[in-house]
Amino acid sequence: MIATSGYYLKLGLRSLRRNPALTALMVMAIGFGVAASMITYSVFRAVSGNPIPDKSSQLFTPQLDSWGPQQNLPRNEPPEALGYVDAMALLHAPAAKRQTMLYPVQLTAMPDGKRELPLNANGYAVGSDFFAMFEVPFRYGSSWSAQDDDQRAADIVISDELNQKLFAGADSTGRTVNLGGHDYRVVGVLSHWNPQPRFYDLFSTSGFAEQTDFYMLFTRALDLHIYINGRNTCRGQLSYTNWTDYTQSSCVWITPWVELDSAAEVESYRRFLTNYAANQQHAGRFNWAPNIRLRDVMEWMDYEQVVSPESRISLVVALGFFLICLVNTVGLLLAKFMRRAGEIGVRRALGATRGEIYAQYLIEAGAVGLAGGLLGLLLTALGVSSVDILFKPEIARLAHLDFSLVSLTLLVAIAATVLAAFYPAWRAAHVQPAWQLKSS
Amino acid sequence: MDVRPILSSLLRHKTTALLLVLEIALTCAIVCNAVFMISQRLQRMQMTGGIAETELVEVQSASIGALPDAKARTAADLEALRRIPGVKAVTLATQLPFTNSSWNTGIMLDPTQKESTLNATTYFGENLVGVLGAQLVAGRDFNADEYTDLGDAQKDPSKASKVVIVTSALAERLWPGQNPLGKTIWMGKDSPQQVVGVVKALIRPSLSNGDNTAQWTLVIPMRASLDNASDYVLRTTPEQRDAVIKAAAATLHKIDPHRVILDKKSMSQLREEFFHNDRAMAGLLVGVIAVLLVVTAFGIVGLASFWVAQRHRQIGVRRALGATRRNILHYFQTENFLLASIGIAIGMAFAYGINLLLMRYYELPRLPALYFPVGALSLWLLGQLAVLGPALRAAAVPPVEATRAA
Numbered sequence: 001m002i003a004t005s006g007y008y009l010k011l012g013l014r015s016l017r018r019n020p021a022l023t024a025l026m027v028m029a030i031g032f033g034v035a036a037s038m039i040t041y042s043v044f045r046a047v048s049g050n051p052i053p054d055k056s057s058q059l060f061t062p063q064l065d066s067w068g069p070q071q072n073l074p075r076n077e078p079p080e081a082l083g084y085v086d087a088m089a090l091l092h093a094p095a096a097k098r099q100t101m102l103y104p105v106q107l108t109a110m111p112d113g114k115r116e117l118p119l120n121a122n123g124y125a126v127g128s129d130f131f132a133m134f135e136v137p138f139r140y141g142s143s144w145s146a147q148d149d150d151q152r153a154a155d156i157v158i159s160d161e162l163n164q165k166l167f168a169g170a171d172s173t174g175r176t177v178n179l180g181g182h183d184y185r186v187v188g189v190l191s192h193w194n195p196q197p198r199f200y201d202l203f204s205t206s207g208f209a210e211q212t213d214f215y216m217l218f219t220r221a222l223d224l225h226i227y228i229n230g231r232n233t234c235r236g237q238l239s240y241t242n243w244t245d246y247t248q249s250s251c252v253w254i255t256p257w258v259e260l261d262s263a264a265e266v267e268s269y270r271r272f273l274t275n276y277a278a279n280q281q282h283a284g285r286f287n288w289a290p291n292i293r294l295r296d297v298m299e300w301m302d303y304e305q306v307v308s309p310e311s312r313i314s315l316v317v318a319l320g321f322f323l324i325c326l327v328n329t330v331g332l333l334l335a336k337f338m339r340r341a342g343e344i345g346v347r348r349a350l351g352a353t354r355g356e357i358y359a360q361y362l363i364e365a366g367a368v369g370l371a372g373g374l375l376g377l378l379l380t381a382l383g384v385s386s387v388d389i390l391f392k393p394e395i396a397r398l399a400h401l402d403f404s405l406v407s408l409t410l411l412v413a414i415a416a417t418v419l420a421a422f423y424p425a426w427r428a429a430h431v432q433p434a435w436q437l438k439s440s
Numbered sequence: 441m442d443v444r445p446i447l448s449s450l451l452r453h454k455t456t457a458l459l460l461v462l463e464i465a466l467t468c469a470i471v472c473n474a475v476f477m478i479s480q481r482l483q484r485m486q487m488t489g490g491i492a493e494t495e496l497v498e499v500q501s502a503s504i505g506a507l508p509d510a511k512a513r514t515a516a517d518l519e520a521l522r523r524i525p526g527v528k529a530v531t532l533a534t535q536l537p538f539t540n541s542s543w544n545t546g547i548m549l550d551p552t553q554k555e556s557t558l559n560a561t562t563y564f565g566e567n568l569v570g571v572l573g574a575q576l577v578a579g580r581d582f583n584a585d586e587y588t589d590l591g592d593a594q595k596d597p598s599k600a601s602k603v604v605i606v607t608s609a610l611a612e613r614l615w616p617g618q619n620p621l622g623k624t625i626w627m628g629k630d631s632p633q634q635v636v637g638v639v640k641a642l643i644r645p646s647l648s649n650g651d652n653t654a655q656w657t658l659v660i661p662m663r664a665s666l667d668n669a670s671d672y673v674l675r676t677t678p679e680q681r682d683a684v685i686k687a688a689a690a691t692l693h694k695i696d697p698h699r700v701i702l703d704k705k706s707m708s709q710l711r712e713e714f715f716h717n718d719r720a721m722a723g724l725l726v727g728v729i730a731v732l733l734v735v736t737a738f739g740i741v742g743l744a745s746f747w748v749a750q751r752h753r754q755i756g757v758r759r760a761l762g763a764t765r766r767n768i769l770h771y772f773q774t775e776n777f778l779l780a781s782i783g784i785a786i787g788m789a790f791a792y793g794i795n796l797l798l799m800r801y802y803e804l805p806r807l808p809a810l811y812f813p814v815g816a817l818s819l820w821l822l823g824q825l826a827v828l829g830p831a832l833r834a835a836a837v838p839p840v841e842a843t844r845a846a
Contacts, residue, residue: 120702308717310721314724324466324470327459331739332742334455334459338750389720
C-alpha cells in the first residue's frame, strides 16, 4: 500500500506537469484562498485569544447600576466601570478572596540629573492583590502588602522597560523615582508583562496598548487626586467641579476585579452585589431595583467587543473567498480527471479496482493541495509581514507566522483540496471501462 | 440563436454547469456586498469636519506637577507660538477633532427636565471657531468680553459663560425648522446659555456615540489654560505645516525644558489615523475583490477550455455540416451567458441574504438596488471576457476534425 501510494504520488506529480496551465490555476486558487484565510485568521487569533488561560474563569469584574434605567447603556446594561463611591464601598467590603480596583494614570518621570528630557510614563493605580490575581511576573522585589494599601505607602512597581531607562536595568528595589513631582520607593521590578488583549482594562483601552511603565497604590493615587488618564463616562449635566465633586458625581472610571475560585463563591459574591444595590435603593441613592452583572474574563472581552467588527468581517469575507476557490478547484479537478477517462478505462480494464483509481486521484489532488499550500504559505508570510498596512500597529504586531500557523496553512490547503477532490475522484472511479475502450 | 441545443447539452454536463453557476453566484454575492461595504467606508472617511483641516496642526504638551501660574504660562506660550513664522492664529483647546477624546455634556431645553434631551460635545478655547476655521452661517462669533476662564469656572460655577455657539445639525435637532439664534439651552439647572451663533459643521472628537450624532457640538467661550488643557492648535498654510510643527515643539521646549511633548501632528494626519480602520477595511476588501474576480475568471477559462477540448469532434461535425466559425463562437458565448445569468440570479438572492445578516449584526444599511444591475453587468462582462479565449479556440477547430477519431 505504501509502495503504491508512492507510485500514485509520482503519477500525480507527473500529471500535474502534463497540464501546467490547469495545474497552475488550481494551485493559484488554493494558494490565494488559503493565504487570505490564514492572514485574517492570524489577526483574529491574536485578538480573540485568552490572555490568561488558567485563571480566566476565576477573575470577574462586577458591574453595578449607578445610573438607572433612563441613562443606562442599550438593553439596560449598567455602566462598564464604577464611580468613586461604589468603588470605595466594594473595596472596603471583604466579599472576595482577592480584589483590586484600578484605573490608568499618566505621570511625568523626572530625570535624575543625567538625562535631559523628562519622560512620560503610563501607569495604573492598583491594589496589592493586582499582582497575584493577574499572575504578574517579578524580576526583582515583590508587590507591596495589604497593610501598605491601608497606609497609602509611596511604593511603586516598575516595568523592566522603565527600569532599563531609569536604572540601566539594575536591581532598583529600594531606590527612589520621582513621578509627577512626588518621590516613590521602588519595591518591585517586573519581567516583561503585557497581556494581549489587556483584559483587565477594556474600559479605557481597546485591549491593545504598549507595556505599562509603573503600578502605584490605588489608595495613594486617590489621595494625590490623580485624575484618570483614560475613559471617564458621566451621565447628567456638565458641572465645573473639583476633586470632591468629581468623586461624588455620576462619572464612572474605576474598573473593579475580584477573584472567585468556586461556583459557590461566585454565587455568594453575586448575592453580595445584589444586597449592596438593594441597600443603596433603600438608602434612596438608587431609585431602581438592583441591576448587576458579574462577568468573567472571556465574557467581559466578548461584551466589550475586543474582536472588532472589522476583524470579524474580514475573516468571514476571507472564508467566503476560500469557499469560492474550492468550488473553482472542484470544477477544475473534474475537468482534469475526466479528460483522462480513456486512460482510466484502460487501467480499469487491466484490473485496477475502483478503490485504486479513487486512491490515485485523491493522492493527485493531495499533491495539488500541497503545492497550493506552499504557495499559500509564501503569500501568508508576505501578508502577515505587511498586515500593518491594514491593521493598527498595536494589533498588526500580534499577527505573526509561527509553527502552528505554518502547519495549519498546509493542513487546511491539503485537507480542503482532498475534500474538493472527492466528487471528481468518485466520477473518475466510476468511469465505464467498456465505454472508454469502445470510443477510442 | 436557438438556446435549446445549448440547454440540452448543458443538462448532460449537470455537475460542471452547476459548479460554474455556483462559483458565479458566490462571487456575485461577495462582490456586491464587498463593494457596498467599501463605499460605506469611503463615505465615512469623507465625513465633514467643518474646519480648515489642511491649515491646522496640533502640538500637545504636558507639564510636570501642579501649575500655580498656569494662566501666565499659557499666555507666554501662546505669545511665543504666535511669533513663529507662518502661524496665522493659535489657541489652547481642551480637545480637538479626530483625537478620540470626549468631553461632553447633557443638554436640556427646560431647566425642570428630569433627563437631558441629548448629549453633545463641548469645545473650549479662546477664539476656537476662528482658529479652527469653522464656518459661521448665522449669528456671530463670541465677543472678547464674553470669554471667562475655564479654571475659574471650575472653582466657581457662577463664572461660567452665558452664551454658546452650536452647529446647524445640533440646532436642527433641538429646534427643528426654527431659528436657533436667541434660544436657550441648560447644561445644568442653574446654567442657561443663549445661542449667539451657528456654525455649518464642527465634528465631535469621538464618534463613539454613533455617526448620526457626529455633529452634535457646542462651542463655549472659555479660555483654557495649561492646568485644564494641553492641545495647542495652530493655523498656518498647507505648505508650512511641517515647519510650523517643528518650530512649535522647539519653542514650547525652549520655554519650559521640563515639559513633555506628547503629540505633534497635522490635522490631516489626525484625520487619517482617526479613520484608519475604515481605510484598512476598504483596502482589504478591494484586495479580496480583485483576487476573487481573477480566480473566478480563471475558473471559467479552465472549465470552458475543458468543454471545448471535450467537444472537439462535435465542433468538427457542426462545422462540416455548415456551421460558420461565428456560429461556434456564438454557441460558447451564449452558453456562458446562460450560465452566468443563472449564477447571477442565485447570486443576487445570496447577496440580499448576506446583506440582511450584515444589517442585523453589523448595523450596515440596506444594499441599494443599484448594486444589483451593476453587479450583474460586471459579472456578465467577466464571463464573456473569460470565455472569449476558449470560444475562439473552438471556432478555430477545422471541419476535418469530424473525420478523425475522438
